[in-house]
Amino acid sequence: MASTGACLLTAGFSPAVVRSSLTRSSLSSGKMKSNPTRRFAVFTEQISTKKEATTTSFPENGRLKLERSENEKEEKQNPLLWDLAEAEKNFLKSLKDYFEESKDLIRSDGGPPRWFSPLECRSRLDNSPLLLYLPGIDGVGLGLITQHYSLGKIFDLWCLHIPVKDRTSFTGLVKLVERTVRSENHRSPNRPIYLVGESLGACLALAVAARNPDVDLLLILANPGTSFNKSQLEPLIPLWALIPDPLQLRLPYILSLMTGDPFKVTMDDVTEGVPLQQTVGEFSQHVAAIPSYLSVLGDVLPRETLLWKLQLLKSASAFANSRLHAVKAQTLILSSGRDQLLPSAEEAQRLHSLLPKCETRLFSDSGHFLFLQEDVDLVTTIVGASFYRRGAYYDYISDYIQPSPYKFKKIYESTRWLRLATSPVMLSTFEDGKIVRGLAGLPSEGPVLYVGYHVLLGLELAPLLGQCFLEKNIVVRGIAHPFMFRRLKEGILPPTSQFDIIRVMGGVPVSGNLLHKLLSSKAHVLLYPGGTREAFHRKGEEYKLFWPEKSEFVRMAAKFGAKIVPFGVIGEDDFLEVVFDYDDQMKIPFLRDYIIALSEQYTKVRNEEHGEVGKQDIHLPGLLPKFPGRFYYYFGKPIETQGRKKALYDREKAHELYLExxxxxxxxxxxxxxxxxxxxxxxxxxxLNYQATHGFTSEVPTFEL
Structure with missing residues (x-):
């Protein structure tokens, strides 16, 4: 039998390190090829007193063992960030891989439901939490295939495979998953367990969580099937039961839900600058593969199996809904705005109101099979929601996962419009005082504390953080306002999901304890002493500093010998102008009440401060857009604190450095x-005139240094 690209295990067994046998081409080829003779090695923790022979078929215990390929190639590294991003992209799988590997996986259908660990998930962080993937109605277990590479870096990933002809009841599936959860919790009681389920699998995750409130579970539910009784699926069950062979009715429709809109994907490629020839070629390949996709779907969901799965989903929905009151687990619900099978967006809001520790994320342009959508990145979503932890509590320092080169490239390109509009100029200073264009003068080794002026609405952040990562391979971790992370209560503030990108790029809420931890870990930290008072300044206050009278950050920087890099950013006055500010709004009763209502939703900072520095209320000033000028960044000469810890312990000396x-x-x-x-x-x-002459990717000159 051809390999499935995965190691299969019966429920209760633990997959250990699994090595991939994919024959990887060189980074320059831009492809990932499959070796038709690939073999794998699987190591499990099953206790045995004798050697087990390898095989390429399912033995009686339902486990698939495959030998490792002798010619396995190591991943090549490229020192250039963009090349690394392209290399990472070449190892990602697609919908085509889902169908190809499904063909192999469903060929051997004997035995009960079982766990398998994807072979590309062989290298992960220390103490990685366990992630159990619970599939939707397809039951194959490859629903996360486009996410395997990234998930495998930070999770111990197991996927549940339900054979096509298996008829295990929903309660039977609950007990199967429950046994695994309790067994692994007993094995590693301090390790959290993630249950990631979509539609049917989401109901399964909720049921297991309700029955096991004493286990540290985190639920990630994609388009949960708890809304089945409100969907268009339930009325179709008797209809499909009457049709002898409803192949033309069901499979093309299900395929369209899985593949999405190929025209939209094509247009997305065009807008992202993918060469037209490559875009057209990929579109043609997608269309040509549709007949083979239909054939695989026919094998995955034959008539009897589809009817069984719909009945199973119906019972699963009723079972889970009746036990929602018992679910205490931390939950993240992912819903699709264009789910044509279930009313998922509305269901996410309903569950959010019923579950005690629940957050939601909406993917407006995605369909029902959320994890197979090309633009959905589950790891980035998890990190952005501060949902990844390896212990009992989330730690902003040790649990933070910085973006990979590929993910950073996608984030960086999403801010292209701002870079084009402002064409940022960045200058830095070496320790000898020499000023250069670019960031070469910034310290490469931490701890470093960047202290500067906060531009109107924080518009300077995206180019600043992006360029530091791109040019210096440094993640600068910003100290941000608490309202971006948590709320005292729900209200009229934008949802915290709008600030996920801040958390993805390493932002943490303002806290002396977190600043202490960041500097002790030798991080590069971004600090704005003026805070929201500068970012939401009044009319005519451009480039005015609003720093507290008391010295901050200096002694903590000295404690760890951190370099302090002062910097300034200008250009906001050529981009936006404040015409209706905080003072104007506070004179109007209904706007004053609105600002007060906003302030009741978040934790205030610097309440003890008097005067202008204490006026840190969040509000949206009235702005007049201008024809875009240019943003200019200047990082001054680093100030050394190494060896000055004792001297700066004196408050007067520390205040002198603060003023400096x-x-x-x-x-x-x-x-x-x-x-x-x-x-x-x-x-x-x-x-624009310069770039029209020299090319739109050329760097635009600036003033002489």
């Missing part, structure tokens, strides 16, 4: 305001 840093930030702003006057490409038209 503030003065250096102001000097950076003044330097940029003066120098930009001599920039011939300060405004958009001149930059």
């Amino acid at each position: 840093v503030k003065s250096e930030v102001q000097k950076c702003l003044d330097f940029l305001k003066e120098k930009r006057e001599s920039d011939p490409y300060r405004y958009l038209f001149t930059r």
